[in-house]
Amino acid sequence: MVDVSGIVALFQGDRQADRVVPPSGFTARLTSFTAGAMAFLTVFALALSLATGRLADRWNAELARTSTVRISAPEGQMAAQSEAVLNVLRTTQGIKTARVMGDKEQRKLLEPWFGPDLPLDSLPIPRLIEVIETDDGPDNESLRLRLSAEAPGAVLDDHTRWRRPLVQAAGRIRLMGLLSILLIAGSTAAMITLAAQSALAANGQVITVLRLIGARDVYIARAFVRRFTVRAFMGALVGTLLAMVATYFLPAAAEEGAFLTGLGFRGAHWLLPLLIPPMAAIVAFWATRLAAFRVLKRLM
Amino acid sequence: MIELKNAAFSYGGRDILMDMDLRLAPGSFHFLTGPSGSGKTTLMKLCYKALQPTTGLMRIFEQDVRAMDRDDVARVRRRIGVVHQDCQFLDHLNVAENVTLPVQVSERDEEIDEAHLMDLLGWVGLADHYDAMPAELSGGERQRAALARAVIMSPDLIIADEPTGNVDWEMAQRLLSLLIELNKMGKTILLATHDLNLIRTAKQQVAARVLRIQDHRVVLAGADL
Ligand SMILES: Nc1ncnc2c1ncn2[C@@H]1O[C@H](COP(=O)(O)OP(=O)(O)OP(=O)(O)O)[C@@H](O)[C@H]1O
Ligand SMILES: [Mg+2]
Numbered sequence: 001m002v003d004v005s006g007i008v009a010l011f012q013g014d015r016q017a018d019r020v021v022p023p024s025g026f027t028a029r030l031t032s033f034t035a036g037a038m039a040f041l042t043v044f045a046l047a048l049s050l051a052t053g054r055l056a057d058r059w060n061a062e063l064a065r066t067s068t069v070r071i072s073a074p075e076g077q078m079a080a081q082s083e084a085v086l087n088v089l090r091t092t093q094g095i096k097t098a099r100v101m102g103d104k105e106q107r108k109l110l111e112p113w114f115g116p117d118l119p120l121d122s123l124p125i126p127r128l129i130e131v132i133e134t135d136d137g138p139d140n141e142s143l144r145l146r147l148s149a150e151a152p153g154a155v156l157d158d159h160t161r162w163r164r165p166l167v168q169a170a171g172r173i174r175l176m177g178l179l180s181i182l183l184i185a186g187s188t189a190a191m192i193t194l195a196a197q198s199a200l201a202a203n204g205q206v207i208t209v210l211r212l213i214g215a216r217d218v219y220i221a222r223a224f225v226r227r228f229t230v231r232a233f234m235g236a237l238v239g240t241l242l243a244m245v246a247t248y249f250l251p252a253a254a255e256e257g258a259f260l261t262g263l264g265f266r267g268a269h270w271l272l273p274l275l276i277p278p279m280a281a282i283v284a285f286w287a288t289r290l291a292a293f294r295v296l297k298r299l300m
Numbered sequence: 301m302i303e304l305k306n307a308a309f310s311y312g313g314r315d316i317l318m319d320m321d322l323r324l325a326p327g328s329f330h331f332l333t334g335p336s337g338s339g340k341t342t343l344m345k346l347c348y349k350a351l352q353p354t355t356g357l358m359r360i361f362e363q364d365v366r367a368m369d370r371d372d373v374a375r376v377r378r379r380i381g382v383v384h385q386d387c388q389f390l391d392h393l394n395v396a397e398n399v400t401l402p403v404q405v406s407e408r409d410e411e412i413d414e415a416h417l418m419d420l421l422g423w424v425g426l427a428d429h430y431d432a433m434p435a436e437l438s439g440g441e442r443q444r445a446a447l448a449r450a451v452i453m454s455p456d457l458i459i460a461d462e463p464t465g466n467v468d469w470e471m472a473q474r475l476l477s478l479l480i481e482l483n484k485m486g487k488t489i490l491l492a493t494h495d496l497n498l499i500r501t502a503k504q505q506v507a508a509r510v511l512r513i514q515d516h517r518v519v520l521a522g523a524d525l
Pocket of ligand 2: 340341342385461
């Protein structure tokens with residue numbers, strides 16, 4: 001669908017043919033600037049999308065493989081119910097290990113909420129069983145049914161309750177990033193269309209002369225298209241490189257991978273922004289081509 | 301080359317040319333005269349399809365003008381060299397670039413022959429103005445440059461609208477002899493002029509016919525010319 005050979009030919013294009021259209025400094029600079037600014041924004045939208053993607057994947061992976069069973073039972077039944085739960089878990093497909101958390105561990109978990117002096121012994125604290133799942137994980141629904149049959153005080157918490165909105169939010173942000181890229185491409189096309197249109201309209205006399213000596217419309221259009229495509233490419237290249245440098249110098253991701261510090265590119269993803277200048281060229285190519293043929297058709 | 305049958309042209313209801321029956325045979329040499337405002341330029345514009353007859357039939361190179369699309373028009377114009385009355389240059393290109401523009405836009409894969417270009421510019425007396433911009437040329441120099449541009453592609457038909465209007469008699473003769481040379485090579489020539497001396501001079505060298513526009517009609521002028 002995309003005529004890449006035509007665009008390649010544009011860059012090789014003969015300088016002489018370029019000259020039939022008078023240089024128009026202002027629209028030229030405007031086009032380069034627009035392409036550059038848009039490329040700059042695209043790099044950040046791309047970085048945002050990729051970073052949220054990474055984050056969502058990690059949350060999914062980390063949270064999906066653990067769950068907790070919480071047992072609330074009167075003092076006397078706690079040991080029996082714990083044993084029953086462990087039994088159920090041991091005989092369930094998709095569970096790697098299950099173990100009762102020690103008092104110390106539980107105390108550590110609760111410490112941020114209740115402080116270090118928590119009198120665990122005198123409080124009716126539920127017992128926690130940490131479950132590590134296999135990659136496939138258990139069928140949580142049937143596990144719940146079996147647990148409630150064997151140990152009425154046991155509740156399975158598979159973390160989906162609080163994981164889901166986080167992952168959803170991450171997915172939504174990624175979608176918005178991609179949408180922004182599309183919107184940026186659309187605005188670039190719109191602005192280049194306007195610039196090309198005004199350049200063509202301002203050169204009515206040139207077009208008349210070229211036609212009088214036998215230039216076909218494709219020839220005239222190509223002269224304009226070549227200019228705008230090359231300018232958009234150059235502008236986008238500068239914008240992309242600047243944005244990549246800016247991204248590179250963002251603070252590095254912290255150990256915990258806090259969201260804001262994780263913004264940026266990793267590994268092969270650094271190659272993705274390099275697609276932006278060719279994309280800008282393709283957008284400019286089609287925007288100018290369509291605008292040129294539209295104006296030429298109208299100009300008698 | 302050019303054929304008009306019962307054709308007429310009017311500008312928004314105002315009749316300019318009527319009852320035109322005309323044939324420019326290949327290799328012929330025609331002068332076109334008539335009072336100012338009689339429609340010489342208009343007839344020439346019809347011939348390179350800048351205008352189209354309001355009624356009647358017109359063929360350029362055996363093609364009905366009404367059946368031509370834009371690309372057909374471009375192809376036809378590449379076979380016609382035109383000296384426009386108002387010259388029509390690209391003001392941002394120098395003389396040499398303007399003169400070679402038809403080669404440029406023809407999308408032929410040929411290089412511009414510098415020797416041929418210098419020859420041609422020499423012939424029209426513009427060798428020293430190779431680098432000049434159109435705005436720096438006098439009226440006569442512009443016309444000479446326009447003539448050079450009209451013939452550079454060695455077109456089948458050359459249409460010149462008063463190409464000697466602003467040059468002295470010596471230069472006029474020189475330009476005329478260029479056109480006569482081209483006619484002897486088989487090119488068809490249509491040349492508008494008010495200059496009866498020029499017509500007389502030409503008739504001594506080639507079998508030229510003289511068309512005159514009179515009362516909106518194109519007539520063949522008598523032998524007195
Ligand atoms: N674009 C136009 N719209 C309306 N009328 C026009 C237009 N161009 C020319 N005319 C009219 O058509 C008539 C013929 O004009 P044309 O230019 O063909 O004359 P001409 O014979 O070439 O004159 P000249 O010898 O002065 O060059 C004139 O009366 C002119 O006013
Ligand atoms: Mg005239």
